[in-house]
Amino acid sequence: MRLANKVAIITGGAGGIGLAAVKRFLEEGAKVAIVDYDKQQGEKMEAELGENVAFFAVDVSKLADVKEMVEQVVDRFGKIDILINNAGITRDATLVKMSEEDFEKVIQINLNGVYYCTQAVAPHMIAQGSGKIISTSSVSGVYGNFGQTNYAATKAAIIGMTKTWAKELGRKGINVNAVAPGFTATPMVEKMPEKVLQQMEGITSLQRLGIPEDIANAYLFLASDEASYITGHVLQVDGGIMM
């Protein structure tokens, strides 16, 4: 049990990579707060996954709701040891076609949402003198990606915030890291054309897309005591798509 007695918040935990992480963390003994704006799916998972799961129907881009959620998680489970900033969206278009609305929406969720959740959780971790914060970047944030001006901007920003928070919070006993997945088979990627996905598999050293569990295992490692001396790191979990 690598997460025995730990309490984790996993944003975007109702589906895709986040849900795989919820299940993996439960197997390792954690209590998990699923934070997701998909109420129907979140309630279904809460009912299915048992008493160590609590669902909070929250949009991470709404600051007041995030603050309230964090207090409710502490009321329910007594503390917060782990924050996984996993919620994210895409609204792809090439630069000249990208609408201001699509640009702003992705910034609000993928960037502001990570800042809001981390800022609301950090005081609890500082007070207890320990914590693990893991945010989900992307290979798009490291290398850029066609059609993803908005998304790549937020995923690069996560790397900058991760390194900044690692410097600020290290002395408080808090590890701050990012995971940068490659193309991973989830509902997010199902929106992409089949031809593009085949191309992606072709340029990946391991010749396949990732599965949600590949990324969940990286979250688990960074959230565990095994990663106690790792901070400010960006762990690429991408099958060797780019090196």
Ligand code: NAI
């Ligand atoms: P997904 O679309 O399958 O699941 C995302 C989950 O987040 C959903 O349950 C959704 O309801 C929730 N969510 C979205 N916006 C939210 C908000 N404002 N507030 C609360 N919940 C919200 O996506 P997937 O693939 O599981 O992605 C998870 C993370 O991994 C995202 O940050 C994504 O950018 C990142 N990522 C995914 C890759 C992939 O190939 N699937 C590649 C690189 C990064």
